[in-house]
Amino acid sequence: MSDTTAAxxxxxxxxxxxxxxxxxxxxxxxxxxxxxxxxxxxxxxVNLASERASINYDPTLADVEDLVAAVERAGYDVRVxxxxxxxxxxxxxxxxxxxxxxxxxxxxxxxxxxxLAMQINRWxxxxxxxxxxxxxxxxxxxxxxxxxxxxxxxxxxxVARHGATDMNTLISLGVTAxxxxxxxxxxxxxxxxxxxxxxxxxxxxxxxxxxFVTLGRYLEARAKGRTSSAIKxxxxxxxxxxxxxxxxxxxxxxxxxxxxxxxxxxxxxESIPVxxxxxxxxxxxxxxxxxxxxxxxxxxxxxxxxGATTNGTGMLRFRATEVGSDTVLARIIAVVxxxxxxxxxxxxxxxxxxxxxxxxxxxxxxxxxxxxxxxGPTPALTFAILNAVAILVVACPCALGLATPxxxxxxxxxxxxxxxxxxxxxxxERAHAITTVVFDKTGxxxxxxxxxxxxxPLPPWDRNGLLRLAAxxxxxxxxxxxxxxxxxxxxxxxxxxxxxxxxxxxxxxxxGRVEGKxxxxxxxxxxxxxxxxxxxxxxxxxxxxxxxxxAVYVAVDGDLAGLIAVADxxxxxxxxxxxxxRERGIRTVMLTGDQQATAVAVARELGIDEVIAEILPEEKAxxxxxxxxxxxxxxxxxxxxxxxxxxxxADIGIAMAGGTDVAIEAAQVTLMRDDPRGxxxxxxxxxxxxRTIRQNLVWAFGYNxxxxxxxxxxxxxxxxxxxxxxxxxxxxxxxxxxxxxxxAAFAMMLSSLSVMANSLRLNRFQLRDSSDPPGSxxxxxxxxxxxxxxx
Numbered sequence: 001m002s003d004t005t006a007a008x009x010x011x012x013x014x015x016x017x018x019x020x021x022x023x024x025x026x027x028x029x030x031x032x033x034x035x036x037x038x039x040x041x042x043x044x045x046v047n048l049a050s051e052r053a054s055i056n057y058d059p060t061l062a063d064v065e066d067l068v069a070a071v072e073r074a075g076y077d078v079r080v081x082x083x084x085x086x087x088x089x090x091x092x093x094x095x096x097x098x099x100x101x102x103x104x105x106x107x108x109x110x111x112x113x114x115x116l117a118m119q120i121n122r123w124x125x126x127x128x129x130x131x132x133x134x135x136x137x138x139x140x141x142x143x144x145x146x147x148x149x150x151x152x153x154x155x156x157x158x159v160a161r162h163g164a165t166d167m168n169t170l171i172s173l174g175v176t177a178x179x180x181x182x183x184x185x186x187x188x189x190x191x192x193x194x195x196x197x198x199x200x201x202x203x204x205x206x207x208x209x210x211x212f213v214t215l216g217r218y219l220e221a222r223a224k225g226r227t228s229s230a231i232k233x234x235x236x237x238x239x240x241x242x243x244x245x246x247x248x249x250x251x252x253x254x255x256x257x258x259x260x261x262x263x264x265x266x267x268x269x270e271s272i273p274v275x276x277x278x279x280x281x282x283x284x285x286x287x288x289x290x291x292x293x294x295x296x297x298x299x300x301x302x303x304x305x306x307g308a309t310t311n312g313t314g315m316l317r318f319r320a321t322e323v324g325s326d327t328v329l330a331r332i333i334a335v336v337x338x339x340x341x342x343x344x345x346x347x348x349x350x351x352x353x354x355x356x357x358x359x360x361x362x363x364x365x366x367x368x369x370x371x372x373x374x375x376g377p378t379p380a381l382t383f384a385i386l387n388a389v390a391i392l393v394v395a396c397p398c399a400l401g402l403a404t405p406x407x408x409x410x411x412x413x414x415x416x417x418x419x420x421x422x423x424x425x426x427x428x429e430r431a432h433a434i435t436t437v438v439f440d441k442t443g444x445x446x447x448x449x450x451x452x453x454x455x456x457p458l459p460p461w462d463r464n465g466l467l468r469l470a471a472x473x474x475x476x477x478x479x480x481x482x483x484x485x486x487x488x489x490x491x492x493x494x495x496x497x498x499x500x501x502x503x504x505x506x507x508x509x510x511x512g513r514v515e516g517k518x519x520x521x522x523x524x525x526x527x528x529x530x531x532x533x534x535x536x537x538x539x540x541x542x543x544x545x546x547x548x549x550x551a552v553y554v555a556v557d558g559d560l561a562g563l564i565a566v567a568d569x570x571x572x573x574x575x576x577x578x579x580x581x582r583e584r585g586i587r588t589v590m591l592t593g594d595q596q597a598t599a600v601a602v603a604r605e606l607g608i609d610e611v612i613a614e615i616l617p618e619e620k621a622x623x624x625x626x627x628x629x630x631x632x633x634x635x636x637x638x639x640x641x642x643x644x645x646x647x648x649x650a651d652i653g654i655a656m657a658g659g660t661d662v663a664i665e666a667a668q669v670t671l672m673r674d675d676p677r678g679x680x681x682x683x684x685x686x687x688x689x690x691r692t693i694r695q696n697l698v699w700a701f702g703y704n705x706x707x708x709x710x711x712x713x714x715x716x717x718x719x720x721x722x723x724x725x726x727x728x729x730x731x732x733x734x735x736x737x738x739x740x741x742x743x744a745a746f747a748m749m750l751s752s753l754s755v756m757a758n759s760l761r762l763n764r765f766q767l768r769d770s771s772d773p774p775g776s777x778x779x780x781x782x783x784x785x786x787x788x789x790x791x
Contacts, residue, residue, distance in 0.1 A: 012042065015064055016341065017053045017071060018079040019046070021155050023217065024167035025354030025401030027076070030159065034074035038062050047341045049224055049405035054341045075159035090232075093221065100151075100218035107148035107211030114141070114204035115742075134186040134201050141179075141203040149175060149210040165358040167397050171213050173362065174392035178202040178209070178741065181385050198379040202386070202741070209393055209745040216749030220398070223756035224406070226763070233417075237289050237308040238329065242273035245317075262320040266311045274307040275322035283314030290328060291419040291657070291673035332672075335421045339412040340405075344425035346693055347404040350700070354400055361395040361708070368712045376713075377736060383713075387738055390711035394744035398752035399703060403696035406759035411689030418767050419657075419672035420682045427668035429693075431652050431686035433633045437581055437679060438624060438646070440638035441592035441602060442480060444656060445676060446568035448639070450480055452488035453549055454565035456540055464494060466562045470554050472497040473512045473519050477504055481552060484566045506642075507593050507616035509552070520555045521564075523595060525614075527553050532560050545597025548605065570605060577676035578606045584683065589627065591620055591636075591646070617642035621649040637679055654679055681767045688765050696755045703751045711739045 022028065028046045031053060036044045040061025045054045055067055068078045079092055114137065121128050146153075152175075156168035182201035185192060192199045225232075242255050245263040255273040258264070263279070266272050272285070284296035287309045296312055299305055305318055307327040324330065365388040373384035408425045415422055422428040439445050457466040471489035474482035475496055489496065499512040508529070509522015520530050527534055532555040534541065541551050541563070549565040578588050589610045592599050599613035612623055624646045628634050636643070636650035647653030647667045655667035656674055671678035719725050719737035732743055 011059070012056055013059045015055045015057065015067060016337075017055065017067060019051050019053055019071060020077040020079055021158070022046070022048055022051055022076060023155070024048070024358075024397035025350055026164075026166040026358050026397050027159075028401055029351060029355045030164050030166065031071060031074045031076060034162075035067060035070040038066055038070045041067070045341065045343045047343070047405045047409075048401040049409050050337075050341050051224070052341050054338075073162060075155075075162045075164060090225075093225065097218055097221045100214055100221060103148045103151070104211050104215035104218055106144065107207050107214060110140070110144050111204050111207035111211050115208065118204060130199065131186075131189065134182075134199075137201060137203045138183065138186050141207055145175070145179060145203075145207055145210060148207070148214065152210065152213060165362065167358065169358060170361055170392045170395055171209070173365070174389040174741070175206045175209055177385055177392070178206040178389050181382075182206070195381075197381055200379075200382055202389075205389075205741050208742050209389075212742075212745040212749045213393075216398075216752060219749075219753055220402075220756060223753070223760060226760055235333065237271065239271040239273045239308070243267070256324070258320055258323050260320055260323060262323075264318055264320055266305075266316045266318070268311060268313050268315060270311050272305050272307055272309050272311060272316075272318075274320045274324075275327045276305055276318040276320045278303045278305060278316055278318045280317040281315050283316050284312035286310040286312065290332065332416065332421060335423055335670075336412055336416045339422045339424055339428060340409040342408075342425040344404055344408055344429040344693070346429055346690070346697075347425075350400045350403060350697065353701075354397055357395070357397045357400070361391065364708065364712065365389075365391040372713060377716075383736065383738055386741055387711065387713050389741045390739045390744040391708060393741055394707045394711045394739070394748050396700070396704060396748045396751040398748075399696075399700035399755045402752055402755045402759075403700045404693050406756055407689050407692040407696060407762065410759050410762040411685060411692070414762055414765055415682065415685045418678075418681055418685070420678055420685065421670040421672065422682075422686075423668050423670075427652060428686055428689055430633070431635070431669065431683055432690040434586060434635045434652060434683055436587045436589060436627055436632050436634045438589045438591050438627065438634060438636045438650065439608070439676070440636075440643050440646075441590055441594060441599060442568060443639045444637055445574045445590065445602065445606060446570050448480055448568065450484040450550070450566040450568040452484050452564060453567050454544065455562070456537060456565070457562035458536065458560060461556075461561050464492060466554055467492065467564070468494045468496065469514055469517075469519050469556065469561070470521050470552070470564055472499050472514045473502065473510055473521050475499060477502075477510050479504075479510075480568075481550065481566055482510070485552070485564060517556050518558070521552060523551075523553070523614075527555060527560070530555055530558060532558060534560055534563075536560065537563055542597070545595060546601060548598055548601030550594055550598045568602075570602060571674075571676060573675050573677050575606050577680055578608055580677065580680040581683075582607065582609075584680070586683070591615070591623060593617065593642075618645070620646035624649045635679070635683075637676065654682065684767065685765065688762060692759055692762055695758055699754060699758070700751070703747075707739075707744070707747055711744055713738050715739070 019031065022031070025048065028048050031046045032044045035041060035053065035055060038057070040058035041055060042058065043056040047054070053071065057067065071078050120126070152168050152171050156172035159166050159169065182203050185199045185201050189199060239255055241252050242258055243250055243265040244253050244258065245265065250265060258274050264273060264276065268283070278299050278301050280301060282300045284298050285305060286296050287306065289308060290306055299316060305316065306329065308329045322328070368391055369384045369388040372387050373380050376383045408428060411428055412422050442448050455463045455467055457463055467485070467489050471486050471494065474485050497514050499514050502510065502512040504510050505522060505526060508526040509520065511518070511520045513519070520526055520532070524534070532553070534553055537560070544551050544565045549567040552564045552566060554561045554564065581588055587610070588608045589612060590599055590603050590608045591612045593615055594613055596611070596613040599611045603611045615623060620643065624634055624636055628651065633651045635652040635654055636646045637654045637656070638647055639656040647655060652669060653667035654669045654671065657670055657672045669682055671682070715733060716737040719733070725733045725735060725737050732740060734740055
């Protein structure tokens with residue numbers, strides 16, 4: 001046992017390795033098992049669809065070389081990066097696809113040609129010399145089988161050397177059995193005659209099986225590329241070059257060479273190369289690739305711009321603030337890739353089955369061979385071998401391995417197109433089960449920019465005097481209500497006084513000394529703490545609350561000096577978002593530190609089911625925990641630092657992109673546009689993704705449960721009982737009623753392709769664009785939705 005002290009969690013490192021040679025769920029389990037045993041590795045997640053291994057490890061106990069060596073010990077390879085080629089991985093995969101297509105074309109062309117020639121010989125009774133024919137077939141097929149089946153055989157040998165099995169093992173055993181029987185029939189004719197066996201060869205069967213398997217892998221590889229199409233589209237948006245001011249002159253440089261503080265010029269119609277802040281110019285920028293919002297955003301000096309967005313009609317000069325992997329686009333891609341590469345809990349069942357699938361299929365094939373050799377019809381050995389080959393070939397662990405990750409990859413990518421970032425497959429899965437959505441009020445359902453609406457002074461104070469005192473105290477606060485009061489004082493051209501001893505009181509207000517007077521400004525709780533009576537203004541307080549306005553009380557030296565009312569405007573789309581959640585049967589709750597009456601007024605306007613008001617920031621998480629009782633799945637939607645504990649407590653935390661970094665880090669889902677309808681879209685996408693995963697798993701399990709017994713010969717006694725195989729089913733069951741190995745290979749190919757095709761249907765899933773006017777009456781309903789996002 002090592003005496004090296006493990007690194008603390010903060011020092012753990014993450015590595016993503018592109019894997020070569022994975023074809024089924026058994027491959028995934030094998031790699032996770034071997035790499036997971038490396039000292040220092042704490043977590044391994046292998047994704048069959050993306051062909052990547054995501055590994056967390058302690059760098060004091062292991063390094064990347066150890067991880068690569070473990071992958072190789074498992075019987076697989078790691079792609080080696082070509083630093084000179086930015087798209088090296090895609091080029092490698094394109095090269096592999098071309099190779100698979102070439103191999104499958106050769107195998108199928110020769111295999112079917114031989115098959116047709118054999119059928120013609122049989123139907124036309126040409127009486128070709130059997131010995132010469134079999135030797136000719138052996139000489140033609142053997143090199144073809146070695147060349148076209150080489151990827152399958154080599155992969156099977158590689159895992160066999162490490163005492164493991166995978167799908168390549170099944171195919172290799174099936175093809176080898178058919179080929180070996182054919183070789184024996186070709187060169188041991190006397191032995192067949194002595195044993196009373198009919199001499200038949202299946203060279204073309206072996207070749208066609210290899211052809212179908214290789215063709216299936218080619219089509220799978222193409223489909224896998226389409227599952228990550230959203231990422232590719234984002235990457236394609238990056239401009240290759242930029243116009244930069246260097247030494248006072250404009251020069252064109254590769255975007256990869258830009259550094260922070262570079263001055264960059266972007267002309268109309270050009271893409272912005274990196275993130276920055278506008279220094280000169282005015283324009284409208286299309287940011288739909290980040291937010292899904294199709295309406296251009298106006299930009300002027302001081303505004304932020306983001307890499308890969310498209311400049312409109314004006315020219316902008318801006319200073320680079322983030323480049324390379326620090327840009328918003330790069331971070332979005334990293335989040336989406338992490339989600340696509342992670343493993344959803346629903347995958348666990350398929351993983352458990354995959355761990356025993358291949359050994360179980362081999363055992364079934366051996367048992368089937370023994371059974372039909374013992375009791376099968378003449379020629380029993382031939383039928384026994386063909387049935388065993390059919391089982392080995394028809395069994396499809398690929399479909400099990402691809403059922404979940406392909407849907408997750410497409411779903412996460414589709415969400416990114418609509419400005420919705422799921423941080424993990426777990427979040428994408430759990431969002432479909434949300435039954436209650438808890439909204440923070442300020443900045444989430446409202447614009448978060450309250451404006452002063454009323455000033456109610458009590459003698460001897462007047463309106464300006466009361467406002468001046470309040471603004472002087474709140475000048476030291478960053479709270480939204482404080483900014484509203486300060487803005488009103490600035491508009492009234494009031495000169496603020498110096499505040500001494502400023503004290504911010506979370507959830508209550510603020511306190512300080514102004515011109516020798518102790519001034520407290522805040523809510524009821526603060527007034528109660530200061531023992532200040534507000535009874536004299538109660539009728540006015542009630543009227544303001546009914547109007548949805550927040551009363552801020554001002555006390556001077558322990559006496560109530562008046563109140564100031566502010567109101568936060570509800571977001572135009574908030575009412576529509578709540579209505580859409582209700583139509584989906586989802587309960588809505590507003591959680592706010594605001595006064596009860598004010599919160600109720602806003603909730604009544606939006607149609608929210610329950611209001612929890614007048615709570616302190618530290619109480620939010622506890623309230624969310626209470627709502628999680630009785631099997632309720634709760635989503636918390638917020639944008640502020642004080643929402644972070646509640647976001648972390650909820651089953652799903654959803655942060656608005658306009659919020660703080662703390663809130664976004666605490667959330668599992670981030671909405672890239674400041675629109676609460678994104679919550680509905682996230683749930684809709686999650687439900688569509690989970691529906692696709694269930695369909696895939698039902699198909700993958702159902703296919704194997706149905707076709708493996710058929711391949712084992714379950715229909716033989718049925719046809720014996722009801723009569724001969726109908727002419728229309730001869731291609732499927734032959735003359736005796738046994739499943740044809742060639743058809744089995746074709747079925748296996750279709751099984752995994754069906755799962756891929758079903759997952760790719762998610763690319764057609766459409767959500768209404770956020771630019772649709774609120775109140776339009778349209779509701780997000782999966783395939784019934786209208787305009788796709790602009791990515």
